[in-house]
Amino acid sequence: MSIQKLPGKIPTVRQSRGELQRPPIDKKEPGARRLRVMEAKKEVIHQAALEIFSQYGFYGSSLDQIANLADISKTNLLYYFGSKEELYLSVLKRLLHIWLEPLLNFTADQEPLQAIREYLRIKIQYSRNHPKASRLFCFEVMHGAPLLKDELEGALRELVTQKAVVIRHWIAAGRLAPVDPYHLIFSMWATTQHYADYAVQIQAILGKDLTDDEFLEEATANIQKIILNGIAPR
Amino acid sequence: MSIQKLPGKIPTVRQSRGELQRPPIDKKEPGARRLRVMEAKKEVIHQAALEIFSQYGFYGSSLDQIANLADISKTNLLYYFGSKEELYLSVLKRLLHIWLEPLLNFTADQEPLQAIREYLRIKIQYSRNHPKASRLFCFEVMHGAPLLKDELEGALRELVTQKAVVIRHWIAAGRLAPVDPYHLIFSMWATTQHYADYAVQIQAILGKDLTDDEFLEEATANIQKIILNGIAPR
DNA sequence: GTCTATAATATGATAGAC
DNA sequence: GTCTATCATATTATAGAC
Numbered sequence: 001m002s003i004q005k006l007p008g009k010i011p012t013v014r015q016s017r018g019e020l021q022r023p024p025i026d027k028k029e030p031g032a033r034r035l036r037v038m039e040a041k042k043e044v045i046h047q048a049a050l051e052i053f054s055q056y057g058f059y060g061s062s063l064d065q066i067a068n069l070a071d072i073s074k075t076n077l078l079y080y081f082g083s084k085e086e087l088y089l090s091v092l093k094r095l096l097h098i099w100l101e102p103l104l105n106f107t108a109d110q111e112p113l114q115a116i117r118e119y120l121r122i123k124i125q126y127s128r129n130h131p132k133a134s135r136l137f138c139f140e141v142m143h144g145a146p147l148l149k150d151e152l153e154g155a156l157r158e159l160v161t162q163k164a165v166v167i168r169h170w171i172a173a174g175r176l177a178p179v180d181p182y183h184l185i186f187s188m189w190a191t192t193q194h195y196a197d198y199a200v201q202i203q204a205i206l207g208k209d210l211t212d213d214e215f216l217e218e219a220t221a222n223i224q225k226i227i228l229n230g231i232a233p234r
Numbered sequence: 235m236s237i238q239k240l241p242g243k244i245p246t247v248r249q250s251r252g253e254l255q256r257p258p259i260d261k262k263e264p265g266a267r268r269l270r271v272m273e274a275k276k277e278v279i280h281q282a283a284l285e286i287f288s289q290y291g292f293y294g295s296s297l298d299q300i301a302n303l304a305d306i307s308k309t310n311l312l313y314y315f316g317s318k319e320e321l322y323l324s325v326l327k328r329l330l331h332i333w334l335e336p337l338l339n340f341t342a343d344q345e346p347l348q349a350i351r352e353y354l355r356i357k358i359q360y361s362r363n364h365p366k367a368s369r370l371f372c373f374e375v376m377h378g379a380p381l382l383k384d385e386l387e388g389a390l391r392e393l394v395t396q397k398a399v400v401i402r403h404w405i406a407a408g409r410l411a412p413v414d415p416y417h418l419i420f421s422m423w424a425t426t427q428h429y430a431d432y433a434v435q436i437q438a439i440l441g442k443d444l445t446d447d448e449f450l451e452e453a454t455a456n457i458q459k460i461i462l463n464g465i466a467p468r
Numbered sequence: 469g470t471c472t473a474t475a476a477t478a479t480g481a482t483a484g485a486c
Numbered sequence: 487g488t489c490t491a492t493c494a495t496a497t498t499a500t501a502g503a504c
Contacts (some may be wrong), residue, residue, distance in 0.1 A: 055377065059294030062479060076488055084480065135376050142369050143289065145434050152438035160439050182440060183456035190428035191421050197372065200379050204386035205394050206416060222417035230464035296497060310470055
């Protein structure tokens with residue numbers, strides 16, 4: 001099988017829980033410490049799950065892989081998250097707000113070209129800072145988005161519809177060339193997310209990715225140039 | 235489990251192999267007929283495999299699902315393709331040439347804006363006609379392209395490098411605005427493939443996809459407008 | 469070529485001791 | 487909370503009859 005899974009165990013720093021460890025200062029209430037420890041562990045599991053899920057998808061990932069990466073036992077993992085699906089959903093939900101966020105500060109009172117330039121910059125930085133999140137999202141959508149469909153048809157659709165109105169106003173005011181707002185938004189999503197979702201392909205062609213600061217600047221500048229020239233009023 | 239797999243069996247037209255069936259005319263050599271029947275069956279399996287693999291990825295798909303869709307037994311499927319991976323690879327290889335093809339007729343002797351306009355049209359039509367292929371490709375790349383890496387770093391890289399040279403010549407001749415050729419190519423890929431890979435999201439937002447001829451025209455026109463304006467010489 | 473077992477394994481999930 | 491079995495199932499792949 002040349003499609004290999006992850007190496008059995010990656011070297012992780014195991015937090016020693018020796019007796020010397022001091023109880024934290026802000027002990028607000030009984031059990032607060034324990035609660036925080038649990039939350040921290042959940043966070044570690046989340047990280048590991050994102051890593052694995054984003055690479056292999058839901059079906060291709062096993063709880064064993066995730067548990068190994070988080071350096072706990074599978075049973076223990078299932079103590080924190082009752083089932084594989086519960087864990088997956090928990091990870092997905094976390095990503096959603098990150099996903100919707102950049103579109104929020106995209107308001108009518110801004111200078112259109114400046115707003116779009118800034119949006120592209122933020123989106124591509126999101127592709128650099130959260131490439132796994134982007135890929136997991138892509139996986140989910142390609143699966144038919146069984147778990148996100150409600151969100152897509154609800155919150156996302158609503159948000160995009162609003163922003164389309166903003167764009168239309170800009171066009172009506174002659175501050176933007178007449179393009180369909182939806183296709184413009186899709187183009188912006190596509191060009192920026194491409195650098196995360198197809199990172200392996202870009203790496204194969206150019207030997208670079210967005211972790212290279214210079215390449216990040218280059219990509220940002222070029223996308224901005226193409227799209228901003230593309231929709232500047234003439 | 236709300237991530238449901240495919241319904242057990244989709245109604246497929248089962249080719250009756252009754253005695254009335256006439257042997258085909260072009261019986262070139264002994265066994266030719268049998269060979270053709272086998273090839274036809276392989277083709278059916280390919281179709282089914284693409285359908286399933288493109289939706290659930292390699293790990294998420296089972297031979298049972300594929301066999302059901304192809305209306306044969308799993309054992310029989312394994313008679314034609316020795317293993318799951320062999321089948322997967324066979325499907326992937328078929329797609330590769332389709333994937334590289336459009337970039338081929340992109341030559342220096344053409345009028346640049348016309349060539350790019352045409353390329354965008356072809357690529358988005360490819361997204362309409364082969365959405366599953368596009369998604370399977372995306373799956374594979376997101377998995378880290380273990381099976382395609384050689385092709386990506388070889389044939390694809392080579393091809394893209396050549397086309398980048400063509401674009402640079404156009405720019406040097408002042409027939410195109412100065413943009414980085416690679417980022418331009420990535421932008422063209424991204425915007426056109428987005429309509430296949432993220433079809434479910436677009437469907438959630440607009441209720442349309444590329445099978446709608448009007449929407450296809452709309453998408454094509456807008457992408458062309460944005461990118462062609464974006465890189466037109468000024 | 470196609471079928472019926474069946475082997476061999478991976479994996480999600482639970483029970484119960486500590 | 488964490489661990490050691492252990493169950494139950496899904497799934498790839500093979501053996502061998504017809």
